[in-house]
Amino acid sequence: MTPTQPNLEDIFMKTIGVIGLGNMGRGMALSLQRGGYEVVGTDASSETRASLAAEGVTVVDTVAEVMAKVELVVLSLPTAAIVSEVVAGKGGIIENAKKGVIVVDTSTSHPDTTRALAKQLHAVGMRMMDAPVSGGPKGAITGTMAMVIGASDEDFAEAEPVLKAMSAKRVHIGGVGAGHVAKIANNLFTASHLLVAGEVTRMAAAAGVPVERLLQGINAGSGRSFVTEHSFPTWVMNGKFDSGFTMKLMRKDVRLSQELTSAVGLDLPLTKRVAELWAESSQTIGDAEDFNRIVELGTRESKAAA
Structure with missing residues (x-):
């Protein structure tokens, strides 16, 4: 359009x-x-x-x-x-x-x-x-x-x-300032959805369910998101990982979400864990790699071990 x-x-x-x-x-x-x-x-x-x-x-x-x-x-x-x-x-x-x-x-x-x-x-x-x-x-x-x-x-x-x-x-x-609050919230959603989608698709594959068909089912139901509808077919399932947005930038945005949460005096345990996982991912997924690579978290050896 x-x-x-x-x-x-x-x-x-x-x-x-x-x-x-x-x-x-x-x-x-x-x-x-x-x-x-x-x-x-x-x-x-x-x-x-x-x-x-x-x-x-x-x-x-x-x-x-x-x-x-x-x-x-x-x-x-x-x-x-x-x-x-x-x-x-x-x-x-x-x-x-x-x-x-x-x-x-x-x-x-x-x-x-x-x-x-x-x-x-x-x-x-x-x-x-x-x-x-x-x-x-x-x-x-x-x-x-x-x-x-x-x-x-x-x-x-x-x-x-x-x-x-x-x-x-x-x-x-x-x-x-309201626009930046909204964008931080948006990117925190995306960061969270990618982590969950990466784990859910591995769970399905291990249970013998084709991931492509799993995603078709999810996208027909209430679990769908931009990640399952767009990110997976566009950048993940085809192995392209070329969205133009890096791990470094998304890690920065997730850190911003934690700074904002702290500034407004909240304790949000789920998003805190999301932030921890994104920070820990630097051990296996480099800053320059596409941010959708987070779906591979837990499937790679650490760079230190390698």
């Missing part, structure tokens, strides 16, 4: 910045360009910058050069610490503040980090919203991602035409 693109006559934000041009940022930049926006991007990697420039996007070397040109800037960065550095660090967005610009963080980050940065941006006349995404690199390049959004009603309404060029679904969850 291709999302509806904005009427070019109605576009008042004409130039959009994208900071972070990796798997997701590259796709978002190209979707924005296809949607009729001028895009100015940058990345810490000169090779990544050169690669996107070859695809026709205007690429510059610094955040300052991005900020000089744009009405809205999209962040697609791997960690909350890097988001903080890009926004509030030396040579970052705040040092190059431009009144009225909205900063849209599509990363999976900590809601407290987002809220603190939003206050700093507000002090220099800028605004922030969190719009973490689902859909992977394919969703980014096709503009079919889903976004869960934390923003004021006014900022969401102003930014939505830009977000629409990058996504097929947008759910406004609440104020700043």
Whole structure:
């Protein structure tokens, strides 16, 4: 499905910045360009910058050069610490503040980090919203991602035409930080479902039941999930394991869930065990491997033993 693109006559934000041009940022930049926006991007990697420039996007070397040109800037960065550095660090967005610009963080980050940065941006006349995404690199390049959004009603309404060029679904969850709470919850579900699906399919195979038919039965019943309906046929059963999302990134997101749980003063034993299993998986499944490999937990020798 291709999302509806904005009427070019109605576009008042004409130039959009994208900071972070990796798997997701590259796709978002190209979707924005296809949607009729001028895009100015940058990345810490000169090779990544050169690669996107070859695809026709205007690429510059610094955040300052991005900020000089744009009405809205999209962040697609791997960690909350890097988001903080890009926004509030030396040579970052705040040092190059431009009144009225909205900063849209599509990363999976900590809601407290987002809220603190939003206050700093507000002090220099800028605004922030969190719009973490689902859909992977394919969703980014096709503009079919889903976004869960934390923003004021006014900022969401102003930014939505830009977000629409990058996504097929947008759910406004609440104020700043709410989008990151929702994304952490979403990824915790996925992390949990993959662990359970890996164990359930091994149980069925050991009992002599073909896994393909087991999944057909589950997907016809109440146990189905995105993992059983999509992840297994797309990346697991065919052995491809090429979703574009790594073990390292999912481990980071699961850690974020535990930080959030602690911050709000809860003791959640099941999700705590999920987090422990994801952390322990580093002994057998490397950071660079596809995150769906977690279904193989317990089937490999430890790297130390090997």
